[in-house]
Amino acid sequence: MVRGGISLGCRTALHVLARGSLTAIRYRDEIPRPLVRPYAGAVGPGFLLMQDNNSSLPPERADIVIVGGGVVGWSIAYWLKQKEMIRDGVRVLVVERDPTYSQASTVLSAGGIRQQFSLPENIHLSMASADFMRNINEHLSVLNDDPVDLQFNHSGYLFLASEKVAHIMEENYSTQRYAGAKVSLLSPTQLKEKCPWINTDGVVLASYGLENEGWFDPWMLLNAFRRKAISMGVYQCFGEVTGLCLCQYHRDKVDFRRIKYANVQMPNSLEYQPVECAIVVNAAGALSGKVAEMMGIGLGPKDTISGIPLPVEPRKRFIYVVHCPNGPGLDTPFLVDYSGVYFRREGLGGNYIAGMSPEEEEEPETNNLEVDHQFFQNIWPHLAHRVPAFECLKVKSAWAGFYDYNTFDQNGIVGMHPLVNNMFFATGFSGHGLQHSPAIGRAMAELILDGGFKTLDLSAFSFKRIMTKEPILERNIV
Numbered sequence: 001m002v003r004g005g006i007s008l009g010c011r012t013a014l015h016v017l018a019r020g021s022l023t024a025i026r027y028r029d030e031i032p033r034p035l036v037r038p039y040a041g042a043v044g045p046g047f048l049l050m051q052d053n054n055s056s057l058p059p060e061r062a063d064i065v066i067v068g069g070g071v072v073g074w075s076i077a078y079w080l081k082q083k084e085m086i087r088d089g090v091r092v093l094v095v096e097r098d099p100t101y102s103q104a105s106t107v108l109s110a111g112g113i114r115q116q117f118s119l120p121e122n123i124h125l126s127m128a129s130a131d132f133m134r135n136i137n138e139h140l141s142v143l144n145d146d147p148v149d150l151q152f153n154h155s156g157y158l159f160l161a162s163e164k165v166a167h168i169m170e171e172n173y174s175t176q177r178y179a180g181a182k183v184s185l186l187s188p189t190q191l192k193e194k195c196p197w198i199n200t201d202g203v204v205l206a207s208y209g210l211e212n213e214g215w216f217d218p219w220m221l222l223n224a225f226r227r228k229a230i231s232m233g234v235y236q237c238f239g240e241v242t243g244l245c246l247c248q249y250h251r252d253k254v255d256f257r258r259i260k261y262a263n264v265q266m267p268n269s270l271e272y273q274p275v276e277c278a279i280v281v282n283a284a285g286a287l288s289g290k291v292a293e294m295m296g297i298g299l300g301p302k303d304t305i306s307g308i309p310l311p312v313e314p315r316k317r318f319i320y321v322v323h324c325p326n327g328p329g330l331d332t333p334f335l336v337d338y339s340g341v342y343f344r345r346e347g348l349g350g351n352y353i354a355g356m357s358p359e360e361e362e363e364p365e366t367n368n369l370e371v372d373h374q375f376f377q378n379i380w381p382h383l384a385h386r387v388p389a390f391e392c393l394k395v396k397s398a399w400a401g402f403y404d405y406n407t408f409d410q411n412g413i414v415g416m417h418p419l420v421n422n423m424f425f426a427t428g429f430s431g432h433g434l435q436h437s438p439a440i441g442r443a444m445a446e447l448i449l450d451g452g453f454k455t456l457d458l459s460a461f462s463f464k465r466i467m468t469k470e471p472i473l474e475r476n477i478v
Protein backbone atom coordinates (compact mmCIF):
# COMPACT_ATOMS: atom_id res chain seq x y z
CA MET A 1 0.00 0.00 0.00
CA VAL A 2 2.75 2.33 1.01
CA ARG A 3 4.84 1.45 -2.00
CA GLY A 4 1.97 2.42 -4.26
CA GLY A 5 1.88 5.76 -2.56
CA ILE A 6 5.53 6.35 -3.21
CA SER A 7 5.43 5.78 -6.91
CA LEU A 8 2.24 7.77 -7.28
CA GLY A 9 3.78 10.73 -5.49
CA CYS A 10 6.95 10.53 -7.48
CA ARG A 11 5.11 10.34 -10.78
CA THR A 12 2.99 13.31 -9.85
CA ALA A 13 6.01 15.41 -9.03
CA LEU A 14 7.83 14.34 -12.16
CA HIS A 15 4.77 14.99 -14.23
CA VAL A 16 4.81 18.58 -13.12
CA LEU A 17 8.54 18.82 -13.73
CA ALA A 18 8.32 17.22 -17.15
CA ARG A 19 6.16 20.04 -18.35
CA GLY A 20 8.98 22.34 -17.40
CA SER A 21 6.89 24.92 -15.69
CA LEU A 22 5.11 25.35 -12.46
CA THR A 23 2.17 26.95 -14.17
CA ALA A 24 1.04 23.37 -14.64
CA ILE A 25 0.67 22.77 -10.93
CA ARG A 26 -2.78 21.75 -9.92
CA TYR A 27 -2.92 24.05 -6.97
CA ARG A 28 -2.22 27.17 -9.01
CA ASP A 29 -5.53 28.78 -8.24
CA GLU A 30 -4.97 28.29 -4.56
CA ILE A 31 -1.75 30.28 -4.29
CA PRO A 32 -2.19 32.42 -1.21
CA ARG A 33 -1.01 35.96 -1.28
CA PRO A 34 1.80 36.63 1.16
CA LEU A 35 0.20 37.39 4.49
CA VAL A 36 2.44 40.39 4.90
CA ARG A 37 4.13 42.97 2.71
CA PRO A 38 6.96 41.59 0.61
CA TYR A 39 10.20 41.82 2.48
CA ALA A 40 12.47 44.69 1.45
CA GLY A 41 15.23 45.07 3.98
CA ALA A 42 18.27 43.55 5.68
CA VAL A 43 20.42 42.39 2.84
CA GLY A 44 23.42 40.35 4.01
CA PRO A 45 26.91 40.91 2.59
CA GLY A 46 26.75 37.82 0.39
CA PHE A 47 24.01 39.36 -1.70
CA LEU A 48 26.49 41.77 -3.24
CA LEU A 49 28.02 38.90 -5.15
CA MET A 50 24.81 37.49 -6.45
CA GLN A 51 23.40 37.41 -9.90
CA ASP A 52 20.02 38.65 -11.05
CA ASN A 53 18.11 35.54 -10.10
CA ASN A 54 19.39 35.83 -6.54
CA SER A 55 17.68 38.89 -5.20
CA SER A 56 16.86 38.87 -1.50
CA LEU A 57 13.34 37.50 -1.85
CA PRO A 58 12.85 33.96 -3.06
CA PRO A 59 10.86 33.46 -6.28
CA GLU A 60 7.14 32.84 -5.81
CA ARG A 61 7.43 29.45 -7.44
CA ALA A 62 10.12 26.83 -7.79
CA ASP A 63 9.98 23.27 -9.04
CA ILE A 64 12.35 22.12 -6.34
CA VAL A 65 13.06 23.88 -3.05
CA ILE A 66 16.19 22.68 -1.30
CA VAL A 67 16.16 23.46 2.42
CA GLY A 68 19.77 23.96 3.51
CA GLY A 69 22.64 25.42 1.54
CA GLY A 70 25.42 23.26 2.97
CA VAL A 71 27.58 21.09 0.78
CA VAL A 72 24.83 18.49 0.36
CA GLY A 73 22.16 21.03 -0.65
CA TRP A 74 24.40 22.76 -3.17
CA SER A 75 25.65 19.49 -4.62
CA ILE A 76 22.04 18.41 -5.24
CA ALA A 77 21.28 21.80 -6.83
CA TYR A 78 24.28 21.48 -9.14
CA TRP A 79 23.39 17.95 -10.22
CA LEU A 80 19.75 18.86 -10.84
CA LYS A 81 20.85 21.55 -13.29
CA GLN A 82 23.47 19.25 -14.75
CA LYS A 83 20.82 16.65 -15.53
CA GLU A 84 17.97 18.89 -16.67
CA MET A 85 16.94 18.04 -20.22
CA ILE A 86 15.93 21.53 -21.32
CA ARG A 87 17.88 24.63 -20.32
CA ASP A 88 16.03 26.29 -17.46
CA GLY A 89 13.57 23.40 -17.52
CA VAL A 90 13.82 22.93 -13.76
CA ARG A 91 13.63 25.89 -11.42
CA VAL A 92 15.70 25.09 -8.36
CA LEU A 93 15.83 27.25 -5.24
CA VAL A 94 18.32 26.77 -2.40
CA VAL A 95 17.26 28.35 0.90
CA GLU A 96 19.95 28.87 3.52
CA ARG A 97 19.19 30.51 6.81
CA ASP A 98 22.74 31.52 7.72
CA PRO A 99 24.81 33.42 5.12
CA THR A 100 27.84 33.19 7.42
CA TYR A 101 27.60 29.39 7.71
CA SER A 102 28.72 29.80 11.31
CA GLN A 103 27.09 26.56 12.48
CA ALA A 104 27.03 24.48 9.29
CA SER A 105 28.63 21.06 9.71
CA THR A 106 30.32 21.39 6.34
CA VAL A 107 32.65 24.20 7.26
CA LEU A 108 33.36 22.85 10.76
CA SER A 109 34.33 19.38 9.63
CA ALA A 110 37.75 17.73 9.49
CA GLY A 111 37.64 17.65 5.69
CA GLY A 112 38.55 13.97 5.31
CA ILE A 113 37.70 11.46 2.60
CA ARG A 114 38.36 7.74 2.81
CA GLN A 115 37.37 4.54 1.09
CA GLN A 116 37.70 2.49 4.22
CA PHE A 117 34.09 1.82 5.16
CA SER A 118 32.40 -1.51 5.79
CA LEU A 119 29.23 -0.92 3.74
CA PRO A 120 29.67 -1.30 -0.03
CA GLU A 121 27.37 1.72 -0.55
CA ASN A 122 29.62 3.96 1.53
CA ILE A 123 32.74 2.68 -0.24
CA HIS A 124 31.19 3.32 -3.65
CA LEU A 125 30.05 6.79 -2.58
CA SER A 126 33.62 7.63 -1.55
CA MET A 127 35.13 6.29 -4.74
CA ALA A 128 32.67 8.20 -6.93
CA SER A 129 33.18 11.39 -4.91
CA ALA A 130 36.97 11.05 -5.06
CA ASP A 131 36.75 10.69 -8.82
CA PHE A 132 34.59 13.82 -8.97
CA MET A 133 37.08 15.77 -6.87
CA ARG A 134 40.04 14.57 -8.92
CA ASN A 135 38.39 16.09 -11.99
CA ILE A 136 36.71 18.94 -10.17
CA ASN A 137 37.44 21.55 -12.80
CA GLU A 138 35.74 19.49 -15.47
CA HIS A 139 32.60 19.66 -13.34
CA LEU A 140 32.65 22.92 -11.44
CA SER A 141 34.79 25.44 -13.30
CA VAL A 142 32.99 28.66 -14.21
CA LEU A 143 33.90 30.69 -17.26
CA ASN A 144 36.20 33.62 -16.44
CA ASP A 145 36.54 32.54 -12.80
CA ASP A 146 39.65 31.10 -11.19
CA PRO A 147 39.90 27.31 -11.33
CA VAL A 148 38.66 25.41 -8.27
CA ASP A 149 41.43 24.43 -5.87
CA LEU A 150 40.22 22.15 -3.09
CA GLN A 151 43.65 22.21 -1.37
CA PHE A 152 43.53 18.44 -1.53
CA ASN A 153 46.16 16.57 0.53
CA HIS A 154 46.57 13.08 -0.84
CA SER A 155 47.23 10.87 2.12
CA GLY A 156 45.83 7.52 3.17
CA TYR A 157 43.77 6.89 6.28
CA LEU A 158 45.58 4.53 8.64
CA PHE A 159 43.20 2.49 10.81
CA LEU A 160 44.71 0.58 13.72
CA ALA A 161 43.08 -2.55 15.15
CA SER A 162 43.56 -4.27 18.50
CA GLU A 163 43.23 -8.02 19.01
CA LYS A 164 39.53 -7.56 19.80
CA VAL A 165 38.62 -5.90 16.51
CA ALA A 166 41.25 -7.25 14.09
CA HIS A 167 38.78 -9.76 12.60
CA ILE A 168 36.42 -6.89 11.77
CA MET A 169 39.24 -5.06 10.03
CA GLU A 170 39.94 -8.17 7.95
CA GLU A 171 36.28 -8.47 6.97
CA ASN A 172 36.13 -4.78 6.08
CA TYR A 173 39.28 -5.17 4.01
CA SER A 174 37.66 -7.98 1.98
CA THR A 175 34.56 -5.84 1.38
CA GLN A 176 36.69 -2.87 0.38
CA ARG A 177 38.81 -4.90 -2.03
CA TYR A 178 35.70 -6.49 -3.51
CA ALA A 179 34.20 -3.04 -4.04
CA GLY A 180 37.33 -1.99 -5.94
CA ALA A 181 39.03 0.11 -3.25
CA LYS A 182 42.80 -0.02 -3.00
CA VAL A 183 43.68 -0.74 0.62
CA SER A 184 46.56 -2.67 2.17
CA LEU A 185 46.75 -4.55 5.45
CA LEU A 186 49.89 -4.09 7.53
CA SER A 187 51.33 -6.22 10.31
CA PRO A 188 52.80 -4.36 13.30
CA THR A 189 56.29 -4.84 11.81
CA GLN A 190 55.24 -3.41 8.46
CA LEU A 191 53.45 -0.59 10.28
CA LYS A 192 56.63 0.30 12.18
CA GLU A 193 58.60 0.29 8.93
CA LYS A 194 56.11 2.63 7.33
CA CYS A 195 55.71 4.94 10.33
CA PRO A 196 58.77 4.69 12.59
CA TRP A 197 57.25 7.32 14.90
CA ILE A 198 54.35 5.01 15.91
CA ASN A 199 54.27 2.97 19.10
CA THR A 200 52.74 -0.31 17.92
CA ASP A 201 51.87 -1.59 21.43
CA GLY A 202 48.40 -3.11 21.36
CA VAL A 203 48.14 -2.99 17.57
CA VAL A 204 47.75 -6.36 15.87
CA LEU A 205 46.67 -5.13 12.43
CA ALA A 206 46.50 -1.88 10.46
CA SER A 207 44.84 -0.93 7.20
CA TYR A 208 46.08 1.83 4.95
CA GLY A 209 44.30 3.44 1.99
CA LEU A 210 46.44 3.55 -1.13
CA GLU A 211 44.31 5.95 -3.16
CA ASN A 212 41.19 8.14 -3.05
CA GLU A 213 41.93 9.22 0.51
CA GLY A 214 43.11 12.42 2.16
CA TRP A 215 41.65 15.74 3.22
CA PHE A 216 40.66 19.00 1.61
CA ASP A 217 39.12 22.39 2.34
CA PRO A 218 35.36 21.85 2.90
CA TRP A 219 34.50 25.50 2.28
CA MET A 220 36.19 25.35 -1.12
CA LEU A 221 34.00 22.41 -2.11
CA LEU A 222 30.79 24.01 -0.82
CA ASN A 223 31.56 27.29 -2.56
CA ALA A 224 32.56 25.60 -5.81
CA PHE A 225 29.21 23.79 -5.93
CA ARG A 226 27.38 27.01 -5.06
CA ARG A 227 29.22 29.17 -7.59
CA LYS A 228 28.69 26.65 -10.38
CA ALA A 229 25.05 26.01 -9.53
CA ILE A 230 24.28 29.74 -9.50
CA SER A 231 26.04 30.14 -12.84
CA MET A 232 23.71 27.43 -14.18
CA GLY A 233 20.61 29.30 -13.02
CA VAL A 234 19.92 28.00 -9.51
CA TYR A 235 18.18 30.53 -7.29
CA GLN A 236 19.65 31.24 -3.89
CA CYS A 237 17.90 32.85 -0.98
CA PHE A 238 19.23 33.62 2.47
CA GLY A 239 16.19 33.04 4.64
CA GLU A 240 14.80 30.31 6.87
CA VAL A 241 12.17 27.79 5.92
CA THR A 242 9.87 28.09 8.90
CA GLY A 243 6.84 26.19 7.71
CA LEU A 244 5.59 23.87 5.01
CA CYS A 245 1.97 24.09 3.86
CA LEU A 246 0.42 20.87 2.79
CA CYS A 247 -2.63 19.25 1.36
CA GLN A 248 -3.85 15.87 2.49
CA TYR A 249 -5.47 13.08 0.55
CA HIS A 250 -6.68 9.63 1.37
CA ARG A 251 -5.85 6.59 -0.73
CA ASP A 252 -6.20 2.90 0.12
CA LYS A 253 -6.98 3.76 3.74
CA VAL A 254 -3.72 5.71 4.04
CA ASP A 255 -3.45 9.46 4.59
CA PHE A 256 -0.89 10.96 2.25
CA ARG A 257 0.34 14.52 2.30
CA ARG A 258 1.91 16.80 -0.26
CA ILE A 259 3.79 19.98 0.35
CA LYS A 260 2.36 22.89 -1.59
CA TYR A 261 4.34 25.81 -0.26
CA ALA A 262 7.53 26.37 1.65
CA ASN A 263 7.35 29.50 3.78
CA VAL A 264 10.64 31.38 3.73
CA GLN A 265 11.20 33.89 6.51
CA MET A 266 13.71 36.59 5.68
CA PRO A 267 16.55 37.54 8.05
CA ASN A 268 15.79 40.06 10.81
CA SER A 269 12.14 40.06 9.87
CA LEU A 270 8.87 38.43 10.79
CA GLU A 271 7.82 38.50 7.17
CA TYR A 272 7.81 35.43 5.04
CA GLN A 273 7.30 34.53 1.43
CA PRO A 274 5.39 31.40 0.48
CA VAL A 275 7.15 29.59 -2.34
CA GLU A 276 4.90 27.30 -4.32
CA CYS A 277 6.77 24.11 -5.11
CA ALA A 278 6.48 20.61 -6.51
CA ILE A 279 9.25 19.02 -4.45
CA VAL A 280 11.06 19.87 -1.23
CA VAL A 281 14.49 18.41 -0.49
CA ASN A 282 15.37 18.30 3.17
CA ALA A 283 19.14 18.90 3.24
CA ALA A 284 19.09 20.84 6.48
CA GLY A 285 21.90 18.81 8.05
CA ALA A 286 21.74 18.57 11.83
CA LEU A 287 18.41 20.44 11.80
CA SER A 288 16.69 18.23 9.25
CA GLY A 289 14.71 16.45 11.98
CA LYS A 290 13.13 19.84 12.76
CA VAL A 291 12.35 20.48 9.10
CA ALA A 292 10.67 17.06 8.89
CA GLU A 293 8.54 17.97 11.90
CA MET A 294 7.16 20.92 9.93
CA MET A 295 5.35 18.29 7.89
CA GLY A 296 4.15 16.48 10.98
CA ILE A 297 6.68 13.69 10.41
CA GLY A 298 7.11 11.97 13.75
CA LEU A 299 4.19 13.82 15.34
CA GLY A 300 1.47 11.30 14.43
CA PRO A 301 0.14 8.57 16.71
CA LYS A 302 2.68 6.06 17.99
CA ASP A 303 2.88 2.80 16.02
CA THR A 304 1.91 4.55 12.80
CA ILE A 305 4.21 5.67 10.00
CA SER A 306 3.47 9.32 10.69
CA GLY A 307 4.55 8.74 14.30
CA ILE A 308 8.08 7.78 13.21
CA PRO A 309 10.40 10.79 13.40
CA LEU A 310 13.29 11.48 11.09
CA PRO A 311 16.02 10.29 13.47
CA VAL A 312 18.51 13.08 12.82
CA GLU A 313 19.72 15.45 15.50
CA PRO A 314 22.76 17.60 16.26
CA ARG A 315 25.60 15.92 18.17
CA LYS A 316 28.49 18.12 19.20
CA ARG A 317 32.03 17.12 18.26
CA PHE A 318 35.28 18.89 19.19
CA ILE A 319 38.39 19.33 17.12
CA TYR A 320 41.63 20.45 18.79
CA VAL A 321 44.51 22.05 16.92
CA VAL A 322 47.81 21.06 18.51
CA HIS A 323 51.37 22.10 17.86
CA CYS A 324 54.19 19.57 18.22
CA PRO A 325 57.43 20.58 16.50
CA ASN A 326 58.87 17.07 16.83
CA GLY A 327 55.74 15.27 15.61
CA PRO A 328 55.49 13.09 12.50
CA GLY A 329 56.31 14.72 9.18
CA LEU A 330 54.85 15.37 5.78
CA ASP A 331 53.85 11.79 5.03
CA THR A 332 51.68 11.51 8.17
CA PRO A 333 48.48 9.61 7.35
CA PHE A 334 45.02 10.40 8.72
CA LEU A 335 45.41 8.06 11.69
CA VAL A 336 42.40 6.48 13.41
CA ASP A 337 43.37 4.57 16.55
CA TYR A 338 41.23 1.73 17.91
CA SER A 339 40.60 3.89 20.97
CA GLY A 340 38.52 6.18 18.74
CA VAL A 341 41.10 8.98 18.76
CA TYR A 342 42.07 10.38 15.36
CA PHE A 343 44.58 12.94 14.16
CA ARG A 344 45.99 14.31 10.96
CA ARG A 345 48.51 16.92 9.94
CA GLU A 346 47.16 20.46 9.56
CA GLY A 347 49.30 22.35 7.10
CA LEU A 348 53.03 22.41 7.66
CA GLY A 349 55.12 23.37 10.67
CA GLY A 350 54.20 20.74 13.25
CA ASN A 351 50.46 21.44 13.48
CA TYR A 352 47.85 18.69 13.75
CA ILE A 353 44.15 18.39 14.38
CA ALA A 354 42.81 15.70 16.70
CA GLY A 355 39.44 14.54 17.97
CA MET A 356 37.34 11.68 19.31
CA SER A 357 33.61 11.04 19.55
CA PRO A 358 32.38 10.95 23.17
CA GLU A 359 30.64 7.95 24.69
CA GLU A 360 26.84 8.01 24.39
CA GLU A 361 26.43 8.94 28.07
CA GLU A 362 28.97 11.79 27.74
CA GLU A 363 27.25 13.52 24.81
CA PRO A 364 27.64 17.28 25.32
CA GLU A 365 24.81 19.83 25.25
CA THR A 366 23.83 20.94 21.78
CA ASN A 367 22.40 24.37 22.53
CA ASN A 368 25.68 26.10 21.68
CA LEU A 369 29.01 25.49 19.96
CA GLU A 370 31.24 26.12 22.95
CA VAL A 371 34.30 23.91 23.24
CA ASP A 372 34.86 21.67 26.25
CA HIS A 373 38.62 22.18 26.66
CA GLN A 374 38.67 19.59 29.41
CA PHE A 375 37.60 16.90 26.93
CA PHE A 376 41.09 17.05 25.39
CA GLN A 377 42.33 15.30 28.54
CA ASN A 378 40.43 12.19 27.33
CA ILE A 379 42.20 12.38 23.99
CA TRP A 380 45.75 13.28 24.92
CA PRO A 381 46.74 10.03 26.72
CA HIS A 382 45.76 8.03 23.62
CA LEU A 383 47.65 10.42 21.33
CA ALA A 384 50.77 10.27 23.50
CA HIS A 385 50.56 6.49 23.80
CA ARG A 386 50.37 6.03 20.04
CA VAL A 387 52.86 8.74 19.08
CA PRO A 388 55.36 9.29 21.90
CA ALA A 389 56.36 12.68 20.39
CA PHE A 390 52.86 13.89 21.35
CA GLU A 391 53.74 13.62 25.05
CA CYS A 392 54.94 17.17 24.59
CA LEU A 393 52.48 19.31 22.68
CA LYS A 394 50.57 22.55 22.96
CA VAL A 395 46.87 22.99 22.24
CA LYS A 396 46.74 26.09 20.06
CA SER A 397 43.02 26.34 19.43
CA ALA A 398 39.87 24.26 19.14
CA TRP A 399 36.41 24.36 17.62
CA ALA A 400 33.14 22.49 17.85
CA GLY A 401 30.70 21.46 15.16
CA PHE A 402 27.49 19.47 14.92
CA TYR A 403 27.36 16.05 13.33
CA ASP A 404 24.08 15.58 11.39
CA TYR A 405 23.73 12.50 13.55
CA ASN A 406 21.42 9.68 12.58
CA THR A 407 20.51 8.12 15.93
CA PHE A 408 19.06 5.05 14.22
CA ASP A 409 22.18 3.72 12.47
CA GLN A 410 24.55 6.63 11.75
CA ASN A 411 24.12 6.34 8.00
CA GLY A 412 22.63 8.69 5.45
CA ILE A 413 18.86 8.79 4.91
CA VAL A 414 18.35 9.27 1.20
CA GLY A 415 15.08 9.30 -0.69
CA MET A 416 11.42 10.08 -0.35
CA HIS A 417 9.22 9.96 2.72
CA PRO A 418 6.55 7.28 2.29
CA LEU A 419 3.65 9.50 3.31
CA VAL A 420 4.81 12.98 2.39
CA ASN A 421 5.56 11.96 -1.12
CA ASN A 422 7.12 15.14 -2.37
CA MET A 423 9.60 15.50 0.49
CA PHE A 424 12.99 13.98 -0.23
CA PHE A 425 15.69 13.49 2.39
CA ALA A 426 19.44 13.81 1.97
CA THR A 427 20.61 13.89 5.54
CA GLY A 428 21.86 11.99 8.57
CA PHE A 429 25.33 11.32 7.23
CA SER A 430 26.79 11.66 10.72
CA GLY A 431 30.60 11.96 10.28
CA HIS A 432 30.86 11.32 6.54
CA GLY A 433 28.50 13.65 4.66
CA LEU A 434 31.12 16.00 3.33
CA GLN A 435 33.11 13.38 1.47
CA HIS A 436 29.98 11.75 0.04
CA SER A 437 28.30 14.97 -1.05
CA PRO A 438 29.34 14.87 -4.74
CA ALA A 439 27.92 11.37 -5.24
CA ILE A 440 24.89 12.00 -3.02
CA GLY A 441 23.98 15.05 -5.11
CA ARG A 442 24.11 12.98 -8.28
CA ALA A 443 22.04 10.18 -6.74
CA MET A 444 19.39 12.63 -5.53
CA ALA A 445 19.15 14.27 -8.94
CA GLU A 446 18.64 10.82 -10.49
CA LEU A 447 15.98 9.94 -7.99
CA ILE A 448 14.09 13.18 -8.54
CA LEU A 449 14.46 13.61 -12.28
CA ASP A 450 14.74 10.01 -13.49
CA GLY A 451 12.52 8.45 -10.84
CA GLY A 452 15.22 6.05 -9.58
CA PHE A 453 18.91 5.62 -8.85
CA LYS A 454 20.98 5.13 -12.00
CA THR A 455 24.68 5.16 -11.21
CA LEU A 456 24.76 3.99 -7.58
CA ASP A 457 21.97 2.04 -5.94
CA LEU A 458 21.36 3.78 -2.61
CA SER A 459 17.99 2.19 -1.90
CA ALA A 460 19.48 0.67 1.28
CA PHE A 461 19.55 4.22 2.69
CA SER A 462 15.81 4.80 2.30
CA PHE A 463 13.48 5.85 5.13
CA LYS A 464 11.86 2.43 4.82
CA ARG A 465 14.54 0.81 6.98
CA ILE A 466 13.52 3.06 9.85
CA MET A 467 9.89 1.96 9.49
CA THR A 468 10.85 -1.71 9.40
CA LYS A 469 13.40 -1.23 12.19
CA GLU A 470 16.24 -2.66 10.11
CA PRO A 471 19.36 -0.59 10.76
CA ILE A 472 22.24 -0.94 8.32
CA LEU A 473 25.48 -1.29 10.15
CA GLU A 474 28.56 0.73 9.21
CA ARG A 475 31.41 -0.55 11.32
CA ASN A 476 33.92 2.15 10.41
CA ILE A 477 32.28 5.21 11.94
CA VAL A 478 34.77 7.82 13.18
Ligand SMILES: Cc1cc2nc3c(=O)[nH]c(=O)nc-3n(C[C@H](O)[C@H](O)[C@H](O)COP(=O)(O)OP(=O)(O)OC[C@H]3O[C@@H](n4cnc5c(N)ncnc54)[C@H](O)[C@@H]3O)c2cc1C
Nearest residue numbers: 068070071072097105106110112241285401432433434435
Ligand atom coordinates in the same frame (compact mmCIF):
# COMPACT_ATOMS: atom_id res chain seq x y z
C1 LIG B 1 33.70 18.09 13.81
C2 LIG B 1 33.20 17.46 12.54
C3 LIG B 1 34.07 16.73 11.75
C4 LIG B 1 33.62 16.15 10.57
N1 LIG B 1 34.52 15.52 9.76
C5 LIG B 1 34.12 15.02 8.58
C6 LIG B 1 35.06 14.45 7.69
O1 LIG B 1 36.26 14.41 7.95
N2 LIG B 1 34.60 13.96 6.52
C7 LIG B 1 33.27 13.99 6.18
O2 LIG B 1 32.91 13.50 5.13
N3 LIG B 1 32.36 14.53 7.01
C8 LIG B 1 32.76 15.06 8.19
N4 LIG B 1 31.84 15.61 9.03
C9 LIG B 1 30.41 15.51 8.70
C10 LIG B 1 30.05 16.51 7.63
O3 LIG B 1 30.52 17.78 7.98
C11 LIG B 1 28.53 16.55 7.44
O4 LIG B 1 28.01 15.24 7.30
C12 LIG B 1 28.16 17.33 6.18
O5 LIG B 1 28.85 18.56 6.15
C13 LIG B 1 26.68 17.56 6.12
O6 LIG B 1 26.44 18.53 5.12
P1 LIG B 1 25.02 19.23 5.02
O7 LIG B 1 25.05 20.12 3.84
O8 LIG B 1 23.97 18.18 5.08
O9 LIG B 1 24.89 20.01 6.38
P2 LIG B 1 25.33 21.55 6.80
O10 LIG B 1 26.66 21.83 6.26
O11 LIG B 1 25.09 21.64 8.23
O12 LIG B 1 24.28 22.37 5.97
C14 LIG B 1 22.91 22.39 6.33
C15 LIG B 1 22.46 23.82 6.22
O13 LIG B 1 21.06 23.86 6.40
C16 LIG B 1 20.75 25.13 6.95
N5 LIG B 1 19.41 25.04 7.52
C17 LIG B 1 18.98 24.28 8.55
N6 LIG B 1 17.65 24.46 8.75
C18 LIG B 1 17.25 25.36 7.83
C19 LIG B 1 15.99 25.97 7.54
N7 LIG B 1 14.88 25.66 8.24
N8 LIG B 1 15.92 26.86 6.53
C20 LIG B 1 17.03 27.18 5.79
N9 LIG B 1 18.24 26.64 6.04
C21 LIG B 1 18.35 25.74 7.03
C22 LIG B 1 21.83 25.33 7.99
O14 LIG B 1 21.99 26.70 8.30
C23 LIG B 1 23.04 24.74 7.28
O15 LIG B 1 23.86 25.71 6.68
C24 LIG B 1 32.26 16.24 10.19
C25 LIG B 1 31.37 16.98 10.99
C26 LIG B 1 31.84 17.60 12.13
C27 LIG B 1 30.89 18.41 12.96
